[in-house]
Amino acid sequence: METRTLNKKPQNHQKIDKRPDKRFKVIDITMKRNHYRQDALIEILHKTQEAFGYLEPDILEYVAHALKLPLSRVYGVATFYHLFSLKPSGEHTCIVCLGTACYVKGSDRILATLQQELGIQSGETTSDNQISLLSARCLGACGIAPAVVFDGEVTGKQTPENALKTIKIWQEEE
């Protein structure tokens, strides 16, 4: 399998080297643990995305083959659910919650500010591959609305200015 590893991602190219890609092992172990059951497809895709960061067509093919499922079915599932992504995400991710509680407290303004600052729409990644901007449908953190997730960390009571500050720090890191 190592011949089809993802050398498309330049930053990983050196890491992969000529050794076999360990990330495929993660998928293999998950599939084995689930006894290659076809109904465990969503679990397996979760693990796969965790390992690779996103779901490449090549990996979907690999999973389909191992579970003896048609690729159309695997692709269908991968594209149906919002949490699966077929595109790589940026170095940093920023998820603005657009749940109702966050919305009535102004999270739409936060999103608008960030979109303007980064020059991208929600769901896109900046051209330098640095920041991915996303929106969520409700994080269940309504008590501290409006909430924004910066690199996996949920922060509450955000304002456009606040969120902008975090983004600026990321941009300066570069």
Place this chain on the structure above:
Amino acid sequence: MDLEELLEIKETTQAKHQKKRKRVRCCTAAGCLSSGAKAVIDNLNTEVKHQNLTEEIEVTSVGCLRLCSQGPLIEIDPDDTLYQQVKPEQVVAIIDSLNGQQNRENLPQKTDLTHPFFAYQQPIVLENSGKIDPESIDDYISKGGYQQLRHVLLEMTPNDVTQEVTKSGLRGRGGGGYPTGVKWATVAKMPGQQKYVICNADEGDPGAFMDRAVLESDPHRVLEGMAIAAYAVGANHSYIYIRAEYPLAIKRLEKAIQQAKRYGLMGSQIFESPFDFKIDIRVGAGAFVCGEETALIASVEGKRGTPRPRPPYPAESGLWGDPTLINNVETYANIVPIIREGGDWYASIGTENSKGTKVFALTGNVENNGLIEVPMGTSIRKIVEEIGGGVPNQGTVKAVQTGGPSGGCIPAHLLDTPVEYDSLQKLGTIMGSGGMIVMDQDTSMVEIARFYMDFCQEESCGKCVPCRAGTVQLYDLLTKLIERKANQQDLDKLEALCQMVKDTSLCGLGMTAPNPVLSTLQYFREEYITLLQST
């Protein structure tokens, strides 16, 4: 595991807690964690160790302490003190005060526990929440946990259990409000060897987080309720379908299942009865439609979460075509107290057609954001104005939204309506899973309607045309209105289309998608009219 062992764990755990002079309970549910509870509890642990107080002071990580907007929260036993917005650097002052040294300036603010927010609550589902360590099965057992499962398995027939639940008058807490006892009896009656029990922990409603709080605060309570349900309907395999957006709840559930297995409370021949039971976790992947039971089943089977027409209902033909019982997290969490105290006791709380209590996630433009559990029949005014403390900064309540995208808005003049399944339905909204979002005078109701329509068009699974295309058209019409490009004809079209989408969609998502538009049209029509093009 037998009763004696269970009681022994109960006593030793209680004794262990009582031995300590003080007990500091730190909320580590998701809300408080996001406000920095991790650093607080870490500091508490280090400081207690540093001052050699481990024998006297116990620091426990507990579930939700309710007042989420003021987190991180810390409660101290036996002082009955709740500190809010605790900062890590205030930990020393807190420990000093536990040692009798007063260092008032550095102490965090105390919360008034006699405030209606706490005083009006009647915890049944949340009785252990904030009291026990959710990651310790011993703590759960110390509160009488798993005794009801034993009681049911050894002293009741499946039929007795179902009858007790029927007697309690419990209705499904996921939103529909279907009588739980009737649902259980239907599945129990079905022929066939293989049956399944599913716990719907998808909670996709924006603005709702009750299920999350229950799972993060008291996961064993849900497991015990599911095991009792499985015994009652004759199933031995169950699934919890949970949102991937709730990683902490998933982690705590996994841990709880492992602990229960180790204690022999899950697996084969539980309490030396012939009852076998196992639970698997299925993590969702972000699709609102999967809250709909037939779509949820498809997702558990590893497919796209698209619904199918009912009948046959899952009770007859569910997971892999076998009879399947699906209930929501809060419904299962109600089972243990019903068995413990009896169905009659439960039926004595609440109103005639809505029994018991309901957990609400009270959020939006309201002073006290958080989780509340109140008896059914409590008026919305009492919830919003007294428990919630009203709109901050002298604002006024314009509307209260319940039921998420499937619900509607209750205008201010109807706030005296009691919270019941039927009374809310009469107002054109629903109880839903229990999100309650307060909106103040500055909220544009047309924009709120468009906000929900945006949600629905994005979340539509695309299987049936009325929902797939209808929601897009509704969204466009609302946009036209907001941009002041619409005329009376567009408004008429909007109303007619709402009705059509409602009547012809395949599943609950489409059928209820127009509700926020219809309910705002009903109560805030003038806002729509003022947006019409002046020509």
